Amino acid sequence: MSLKERTVRYDELKACMTAFIDTRSPGSDKKENFTIIGPGVAENPEQHVHIGIPHGFNIGGARQPAGCLNSQHSHLTEEVFLVHTGKWDFMSGVAGKDGRITLSAGDVISIPTDIFRGFECIEGLLDGQHKGLGYLHAVLGKDDPGRVLWTPDVFDLATEYGLVLLADGSLVDTNKGQTIPDNSVPMPVTSKEQIATHRIVNSKDLIDIVLHKDDFSWQSDTLMSQFDGVEEASLVGLASPKEHIKASKLNWSHGFVMRAVKLQSNALIQAHTRSEEEVIFVHKGSLTMKVDNEAIMLSEGDNFSTPIGSVRDFENTGKEDCIVYITRRGDVPEVPTFI
CATH class of the missing domain: 2.60.120.10 (Jelly Rolls)
Structure with missing residues (x-):
């Protein structure tokens, strides 16, 4: 596909x-x-x-x-x-x-x-x-x-x-x-x-x-938010110590997790891979992804299913904050592997 x-x-x-x-x-x-x-x-x-x-x-x-x-x-x-x-x-x-x-x-x-x-x-x-x-x-x-x-x-x-x-x-x-x-x-x-x-x-x-969005526990010390201008919040799911993610208020087993990631203007999450497909949903702003060297621009309301093992990075090239909601399989997904 x-x-x-x-x-x-x-x-x-x-x-x-x-x-x-x-x-x-x-x-x-x-x-x-x-x-x-x-x-x-x-x-x-x-x-x-x-x-x-x-x-x-x-x-x-x-x-x-x-x-x-x-x-x-x-x-x-x-x-x-x-x-x-x-x-x-x-x-x-x-x-x-x-x-x-x-x-x-x-x-x-x-x-x-x-x-x-x-x-x-x-x-x-x-x-x-x-x-x-x-x-x-x-x-x-x-x-x-x-x-x-x-x-x-x-x-x-x-x-x-x-x-x-x-x-x-x-x-x-x-x-x-x-x-x-x-x-x-x-x-x-x-x-x-x-x-x-x-x-x-x-x-x-x-x-x-x-x-409620005003109660999100934004973190800047997770594996995904280790980069300047990036924050991550657990919305659905358990704690993930390997990712340094705290448990969400909605922390019972779902069989999947949902996380929010916020990128300030010009923020970049460097290239990495994952062991499960992840779905990116853009709630606010726009997101530029590079997936296996192919650039994809996502706008508000767009969904993107990232293939397992593909090399991907996230960048906010817009002037306003970008907020994406990401869903992954499993109660505690595998950690990303940064390239």
């Missing part, structure tokens, strides 16, 4: 507006869903997958206008959201009324498997090409993150609007004349027993799974 194919530009994302069972439910019908790395959890086979190479985690995205809701559900793996743009509310509980917390651009939330969650964009961008829209960068654990478990009311609304979720996780759209195949059956509505395996989490509890 070429480096160009490993680069997913924000302005070239291919959205699916009919990815899930709640696609036509009032208030949820303007969602754009993106599957950037891995199969994701979309229920519509028409969902475009940008990069199919297994990474040990999945990367996705959601773009929604203010007032647009993603219905209550849970996952089989940890789900981490970074608010890239806009302001978002996250709600817990079967009815979305147990707890609520607001996140702004740069904030991170890690939602464990046993919590029903929904989210709503409450404020989009104030200007620009995507005025009125907010964007979430999402990470789900494992190569196969499994299927979504929806709350019972989601099934009821979907039926009203012609959508049937099958037991294999795919959608049938009866409004388009589709019928349930002979060898398939509808997904059973989530039972009381399934609901009982989920925790009741209030607004105070949600604070424990959120890391």
